[in-house]
Amino acid sequence: MSNVNHPEKSIELETIKLSEFIEEWEKSYLTRLEKKNQELRKFIDNKPYIIHADQKLVTRIFDNLMTNAIKFSDKGSKIDLSVKASNGLILISFKDYGPGMTDADKKRAFKMFQKLSAQPTDGESSHGLGLAIIKTLVEKLKGSITIESKLGQGTEFIISLPEERV
Numbered sequence: 001m002s003n004v005n006h007p008e009k010s011i012e013l014e015t016i017k018l019s020e021f022i023e024e025w026e027k028s029y030l031t032r033l034e035k036k037n038q039e040l041r042k043f044i045d046n047k048p049y050i051i052h053a054d055q056k057l058v059t060r061i062f063d064n065l066m067t068n069a070i071k072f073s074d075k076g077s078k079i080d081l082s083v084k085a086s087n088g089l090i091l092i093s094f095k096d097y098g099p100g101m102t103d104a105d106k107k108r109a110f111k112m113f114q115k116l117s118a119q120p121t122d123g124e125s126s127h128g129l130g131l132a133i134i135k136t137l138v139e140k141l142k143g144s145i146t147i148e149s150k151l152g153q154g155t156e157f158i159i160s161l162p163e164e165r166v
């Protein structure tokens with residue numbers, strides 16, 4: 001584990017095996033998924049997807065995308081989490097079958113205090129900050145985040161992070 005100095009906070013870089021990380025991380029969502037009768041489906045090949053990153057930051061990134069998928073989608077819907085590797089990058093996708101986003105929503109999504117077309121479906125809290133925060137975290141980890149969505153057709157957030165070579 002190494003400690004890279006950063007003006008605001010130090011980032012604790014460590015080797016993270018994504019399959020193992022996800023096994024642990026998803027446990028904290030069992031109750032919330034059950035409450036909305038939603039299902040997390042995972043599409044992760046049996047390959048060693050390894051990143052060199054700060055586990056606390058990765059957790060915050062996963063948490064906001066998962067929380068968004070849960071809260072903006074209807075009860076009974078599915079959420080798909082997939083991980084794959086391509087050209088030295090690990091691509092992590094959170095796809096939901098919720099209300100989707102307009103082009104205007106997509107332009108504003110990563111700015112601060114943006115509450116857009118979609119609203120929580122079960123009284124969950126919404127501050128419009130999560131995506132702005134996690135975009136800066138993804139960039140601290142030398143990655144990027146993009147949105148694929150059409151209104152009425154669900155939303156997919158794709159994070160790409162450098163793959164750690166073993």
Ligand SMILES: Nc1ncnc2c1ncn2[C@@H]1O[C@H](COP(=O)(O)OP(=O)(O)OP(=O)(O)O)[C@@H](O)[C@H]1O
Pocket residue numbers: 064068069072096098099100101109114115116117118119125126127128129130131132155
């Ligand atoms: N999966 C999604 N499907 C549809 N709209 C979404 C989705 N995720 C985010 N949005 C829209 O983007 C807005 C901003 O999302 P963001 O995560 O920044 O804030 P939030 O979830 O409202 O509050 P918080 O600060 O607690 O994360 C949301 O209010 C919502 O309108």
Ligand SMILES: [Mg+2]
Pocket residue numbers: 064067068129130131
């Ligand atoms: Mg959020």
